Amino acid sequence: MMPLAALFLRDIRLAVRIGGGAVMGVLFFLIVVTLVPLAVGPDLALLQRIGPAILWLGALLASLLALDHLFAADYADGSLDVILTARAPLELAVLAKAAAHWLTTGLPLVIAAPVLGLMLNIEPKAMAAVTLTLLAGTPALTLIGAVGAALSVALRRGGLLLPVLVLPLTIPVLIFGVAAANAAIVGPTPFGTPFTILCALSLASLAIGPFAAAAALRHGLE
């Protein structure tokens, strides 16, 4: 376990040091949420109704855009080559990196969500539901995004390729995340049904994501 703990700690350290991307995701999230009322108007009743959807879309975009560097930085400075010669399985290395990434960009999004919910006039109970769905759903976004990040490194194309590849794959997470949040607010379906499916999606991506990302990395290095 020690090599993986070392990788996990290193990635967290890099994220919070100068040049790291730890706060970038939250900032992007904040800006997206600010832009929506400027586009749809300051009608609080309307914002309250679409609030959970806005928060979910913002969190989705923020967590995916921040993923661009998950493997690209290690590829660019040669670290990825050395990581591949380690004894720790690449799948677990991917998982360690994804975990560090979620902790430094995904979790801050979850923590920021209630504050932003305040600006969208979402009620406390509804806000708790949205935050809970984000907590359960953002790991899935990171793990699905990791596959895209691995592919974009393998194909040596950065930028918009990652969201283009990955966004369609995140649709189920978005659907059930927003559905669960709305179920808690207006019903009629109980919160539990879509929320359980959301958790299942996260667990499934936990099982599949690291293998797919590791495979993409292995085949991409030529």
Next chain:
Amino acid sequence: MRLFAEDLDCVRGGRAVFEGIAFSVGAGEALCVTGRNGAGKSSLLRQIAGLVRVAHGTIALDGGDPELSIAEQLHYLGHLDALKASLSVHENLTFWARYLGGSRDGVDAALAVLELDRLADLPAAYLSAGQRRRLSIARLLAAPRPVWLLDEPTSALDALAQARVAELMRAHLASGGMIVAAAHGPIGLEAARELRLGEAV
């Protein structure tokens, strides 16, 4: 222990880089891969390290740990230094030592040997190219592995540092290690056999 390859081909981007390469390196021996630019020196090293797919032929390590793959028993020192600018010299090396299975004492010793111990707390961003190269080489000492694959190991190093690295390579060979190095010029190993790429084809 013996690292050998037989009838090795390398195809990159649909172009045959080299064909029918064979070599054998025993314990305490060094192989120097030479050849013109594009002859496939780096590709050969990356094939041995498992970073480039072997299209045809075999690479094997006789007498190594049967539980581990070849890649897990070697150090690959590429053109890039694999350092993080925002981590300190010590943090960079400690990470690689832990990740590649070395010890804490090994880190301090390796820094001392490569004369980086006085810079241990500086961010790697402040280092010169030669210092970065030395820090990268320190990785090989901090986590002992029998096979060293070195791609232009002495680039960016001054004469003094080159001599020091040659000394380290000789010590590695003396302790039963193996070295496969790709180089344009002499790397300071008189006993190394030479494998010229790009002429037999």
Next chain:
Amino acid sequence: MALIDLANPTRFLNLANRCLPWLAGLTAVLFAAGLYQTWFVAPDDYQQGATVKIMYIHVPSAWLGMFGWTLMSIAALGTLVWRHPLADVAAKTAAPIGAAFAFLCLVTGSLWGRPMWGTYWVWDARLTSVLVLFLMYLGMMTLWRTVEDPSRAGRAAAVLTLVGAINLPIIKFSVDWWNTLHQPASVFRVGGPAIDRSILLPLIVMVLAFTLLFVTLHLAAMRNEIMRRRVRTLRLQQAGAGAGG
């Protein structure tokens, strides 16, 4: 002492060290006077009661949020046009302080609005403008955080600051226009024609106190930044000295 003399960081440090205790003391005195007047002289609002006292923090914060960017713009000109060596130090250190006051303005605005609106946040034109200003400060701080070399970051930040300075009035105008499109009159009516002297005087004292607080914090932050850069230079030299062997 001419401005050019202050270009020498050592002289600037001396001056800063001599000024800081005085500035801090004066700030404390002004705050004491301002807070006394706020609590014991200024009347409660007949509608809002004691919540109106939030204004004495809110208004100075809004002013300093804008003051911060103005300061950064002047410093940006200093970096790009006059190449003053302390200009980017001033610009860099003003950003977090300006952001803090913009944030304070947002928080007090939302607390103030809570009893009136029944909710913590309303997309009111002024608050939205300050929010955009706050986001721009955060972007600026991110820029400084992304690049390790301060002189390179300094020039990039200077360009962005000036573009932002040109953009801010346009943003303000757009947000006002957007807001009037959707809802009439803003909730805040501070700065209307008839402000009683009993409110105006404490407000002026508080604005002065907060402004001095800004100046004090900024000077101290500049001093720290200069020292931080000296440490960086020393460490770079250390790396250079370790080059042999």
